[in-house]
Amino acid sequence: MRIDRRRALALLGLGAAATPAVARDAYSGAVAFKHGVASGDPLADRVILWTRITPADPAAGEIAYRWKLNPVDRRAGGAKSGEGKTGPGRDWTVKIDATGLDAGRSYTFEFEANGVTSSRGRTRTLPSGPTKDVVLAVASCTLYPNGYFNAYEAIANLPRVDAVLHLGDYIYEYGGPDSYGMNSAVAGERPHDPPHEILSLADYRRRHAQYKSDPQSQAAHARAPWIVVWDDHETANDSFSDGAQNHTPEIEGDWVERKARAVKAYYEWMPIREPADGGPAIHRSFQFGDLASLFMLETRITARVKQLNYDRDLPEPGGPAEVAAFKAKLADPSRMMMSPAQEAWLGAGLKASVKAGRTWQILGNEVVMGRLMAPSLKKELGEAKLAEVMAKETKNGRTRLERLERLAGLGLPYGLDMWDGYPAARERLYGLVKAAGARPIVVSGDSHSFWANELRDDGGALRAVEFGTTGVTSPGGGDAIKTFSVGEVFASANPEVVFNDQAAKGFVLLTLSREEAKAEMVVVSTILAKTYETKVLKTFRVKPEAGGVSALIEG
Numbered sequence: 001m002r003i004d005r006r007r008a009l010a011l012l013g014l015g016a017a018a019t020p021a022v023a024r025d026a027y028s029g030a031v032a033f034k035h036g037v038a039s040g041d042p043l044a045d046r047v048i049l050w051t052r053i054t055p056a057d058p059a060a061g062e063i064a065y066r067w068k069l070n071p072v073d074r075r076a077g078g079a080k081s082g083e084g085k086t087g088p089g090r091d092w093t094v095k096i097d098a099t100g101l102d103a104g105r106s107y108t109f110e111f112e113a114n115g116v117t118s119s120r121g122r123t124r125t126l127p128s129g130p131t132k133d134v135v136l137a138v139a140s141c142t143l144y145p146n147g148y149f150n151a152y153e154a155i156a157n158l159p160r161v162d163a164v165l166h167l168g169d170y171i172y173e174y175g176g177p178d179s180y181g182m183n184s185a186v187a188g189e190r191p192h193d194p195p196h197e198i199l200s201l202a203d204y205r206r207r208h209a210q211y212k213s214d215p216q217s218q219a220a221h222a223r224a225p226w227i228v229v230w231d232d233h234e235t236a237n238d239s240f241s242d243g244a245q246n247h248t249p250e251i252e253g254d255w256v257e258r259k260a261r262a263v264k265a266y267y268e269w270m271p272i273r274e275p276a277d278g279g280p281a282i283h284r285s286f287q288f289g290d291l292a293s294l295f296m297l298e299t300r301i302t303a304r305v306k307q308l309n310y311d312r313d314l315p316e317p318g319g320p321a322e323v324a325a326f327k328a329k330l331a332d333p334s335r336m337m338m339s340p341a342q343e344a345w346l347g348a349g350l351k352a353s354v355k356a357g358r359t360w361q362i363l364g365n366e367v368v369m370g371r372l373m374a375p376s377l378k379k380e381l382g383e384a385k386l387a388e389v390m391a392k393e394t395k396n397g398r399t400r401l402e403r404l405e406r407l408a409g410l411g412l413p414y415g416l417d418m419w420d421g422y423p424a425a426r427e428r429l430y431g432l433v434k435a436a437g438a439r440p441i442v443v444s445g446d447s448h449s450f451w452a453n454e455l456r457d458d459g460g461a462l463r464a465v466e467f468g469t470t471g472v473t474s475p476g477g478g479d480a481i482k483t484f485s486v487g488e489v490f491a492s493a494n495p496e497v498v499f500n501d502q503a504a505k506g507f508v509l510l511t512l513s514r515e516e517a518k519a520e521m522v523v524v525s526t527i528l529a530k531t532y533e534t535k536v537l538k539t540f541r542v543k544p545e546a547g548g549v550s551a552l553i554e555g
Helices: 005-012 150-156 199-214 215-223 255-269 320-330 340-355 376-382 383-392 395-410 423-436 486-493
Strands: 038-039 047-052 063-071 082-087 093-098 105-112 121-124 133-139 163-166 226-228 284-288 292-296 360-365 440-444 450-456 460-469 498-500 505-513 516-526 534-543
Touching: 038 105, 038 215, 038 226, 047 105, 047 121, 063 093, 063 395, 082 093, 082 121, 105 534, 121 215, 133 150, 150 215, 150 423, 150 505, 150 516, 150 534, 199 255, 255 486, 292 340, 340 360, 376 383, 376 395, 376 486, 383 395, 395 516, 423 460, 440 505, 450 516, 460 505, 486 498, 498 534
Parallel strands: 133 163, 163 226, 292 360, 360 440, 440 460
Antiparallel strands: 038 047, 047 093, 063 082, 063 105, 105 121, 133 505, 284 292, 450 460, 450 498, 505 516, 516 534
């Protein structure tokens, strides 16, 4: 079943830019700003401002508010203000597209309702014209029960950050005593709300509200504008256009309806400029002066076809004929990540960016793009070390390692929810890069791991570099397997992988200049205590070259 746009729009109700009809009398009772303020989707002349007004009376109707925005530099001119009303139709969230702003200028902003003033946020428009440098923090994967959002606080404390890129899994849909993350030492004080898997519109709203009630999250949102895209957990695990691994239609109802509810809550609660039709096609671009273009890709719920699955599509023992048939199915060109329209949009955007003389083309991408073949632990560790590892591992750990060895023996990719599950689509993307003569830097989320990858097409030509950001709190492979370095094994076994760490938590700090791009992998020392330290685990640089990028340079 393809996306039914009319059904989705009907469920989204108010659509992208709509606000509730103005009531004759607004609610005048007590209110609070419990979820902080945020800004997002900055352009050279505008930015989205966001907050949520919580009425003391849950049966309240519309609430009137005012907003104001002031330049940080105090130069004459540039202040903006306005007013409006919000209500239960959009869960009392407020979203303002503040226009008529000056390029490359920093502002503070705040809201007021019924005599109560919100906290103050800071935002910044994109530069235009000659631009010396740009600093971006890249984050992903925030599992609330699994730990404190120390990485968010570290982003808030940065001396400079022009924008925060969040690449998805901003919330997780799971919930309940035995759900994902609930074995953490701090899960008892951070259980998901509601305490069950979210399904209804009210559920998705409550989960977003919980994540934005976190003070470290609020600090990061108040620090700089965010540019966001969803991955799967904003809807359900391993989602695709027509369903999800974690959605059972017979029990949980129609997928299109669930997806529309999730998208509606996301649009209400996130500082994103919404598509005019209210649908889920949120790919969009941003121009950082004459230095860089950022293309945020949507590869999850608009066009992605269902993932292949080893248990379902290649059950054991899987002889040569079955493996060959599986590989043929994997290589099918119809296995899309992006729609033809989005691919055409990206191709045109890359060409326009290069033609405009911008040094860098950044791809904000939800899942890892590099080729990650399953490593043979027998080969990488040696038989003696592997036997020692297997003896120390739990039953679950041994099962995972045995599966890895089987896939390695068959010459198959590690993960099928990544671009490795859609190799023809990846090759088409590399073709767009080649045709444009672009210099792409891919930033990726989802994997709960740091990656520094050199991306090559089927002919072996270097087409881009990739920096994968680890999770803010979500557990990686190094949390489950502690008897050896999972990251070192992946880097050793895969030619495209220069570096991989699957245990650290943190974010990538990406600094762009005309001479180079520098990626610093910033880690927090713990997510199980509110006192922590930060350090740079690794630094990689890449140089622009005619028609492409250099190989990665460490240090």
